[in-house]
Amino acid sequence: MGMDVIKSSGEYVSFSLEKLRSSLNRSGASKEIVSRILNTVRDELYQGISTKEIYNRAYALLKKEKRGYASKYKLKKAIYELGPTGFPFEKYIAALLKYSGYKTEVGQIMQGDCVAHEVDVVAYKKGFTTIAECKFHSEEGRNCNVKVPLYIASRFEDIKRLWDSKSHENVLTAGWVVTNTRFTKDALQFGNCIGLYLLSWDYPLNDGLKDRIDRLGLYPVTVSTLLTKREKQFLLTRDVVLCRDLIDDAFYLDHLGISQIRKEKILNEIKLICIHD
Known part of the structure; x- marks a missing residue:
């Protein structure tokens, strides 16, 4: 038009x-x-x-x-609300991998051939170990440039050199770079060339973050239109990252001093969000 x-x-x-x-x-x-x-x-x-x-x-x-429709529609904004630090985003990515069949750990120290590295997410599945680095941006319009996969590729290679020199039950596979925004053209070109797995808001095509979240029905608690910013941050600090977690840990709403009537409204909204075809 x-x-x-x-x-x-x-x-x-x-x-x-x-x-x-x-x-x-x-x-x-x-x-x-x-x-x-x-x-x-x-x-x-x-x-x-x-x-x-x-x-x-x-x-x-x-x-x-x-409200349930609006909550799901605001998904991208809700991911930004996992900030301002990147740690809740790391826990969220670990949760997505967990519901995809992985056993996950967050914030692990892994020794490399040269130095030790703090790895955001370590995931295990069917004899393979995957390490994922999460690049979180709290502001819209900021994309991951080529420096990010360059840096992460060097860390991964250092860890892999030591890993491959010793006996392990699991094979260390390619490293992941995960961002809540997008990769620049150079970042995609380098990451794919070097063998990193790149995951962003809309990449890979039809299998980006937004697609995986919709497919699995794993919406963050920050999509709620009824919870305040303070309440969301309180839940995130208690490791209540997913909407479905709040259903099981609804007692945290009592800790926040939320009235029974409002609590029921919040839980009804959360349950509606979690309805997954």
């Missing part, structure tokens, strides 16, 4: 109705609701509108329909 919008990076791009439709579909809303929201948003567009403003408008419309 020839409408230019501004991304969080400041870059101008053509507005894509299909991208907006795709993100709305992931919320679980019906085709009728999605079409209604698309029509409203499209009528309100103007040249130079920011993608953030479009997102906020679509989010507000979804919230009017049903």
Whole structure:
């Protein structure tokens, strides 16, 4: 429709109705609701509108329909809310791998041939060990440049040299680089060339973070529209990272002094989010 919008990076791009439709579909809303929201948003567009403003408008419309839809729609923002430090993001990635059949550990010290390294996530599965480094950005528009896979590749090679020189039950496979944003073109080119596994918000195609989260139904507690920022941070410090964790550990809501009526509303929202086809 020839409408230019501004991304969080400041870059101008053509507005894509299909991208907006795709993100709305992931919320679980019906085709009728999605079409209604698309029509409203499209009528309100103007040249130079920011993608953030479009997102906020679509989010507000979804919230009017049903909070569960709005919660799933705000997934990308919810991942940013795992900050400001990267540790909750590391725990979240470990949780995703755990529900993919891995046994995981967070913040492990692994000895390399030259020096010792603190590894964000170590994952074990079927005789293989995977080490994953997580690069978390708390601000939109900041992407992982080539320095990140360069640095992580050198750490991985140092660990692997010592690992391969000794006897282990597991084989140490390729290292992972995981980010909540995106990789630059050079970062992708180098990472793939050197043999790292790269995982970002939308990479690999159809198997990026957003795809894995939707597929597994593993939404972070930060997607809640009813919990305050302070309450979310409290839960994260107690290792309640996933919505499904809160269902099992609902007593933490009592620790926060939340009333029974509000507690029931929060748990109903969380259960709706966790409904997974």
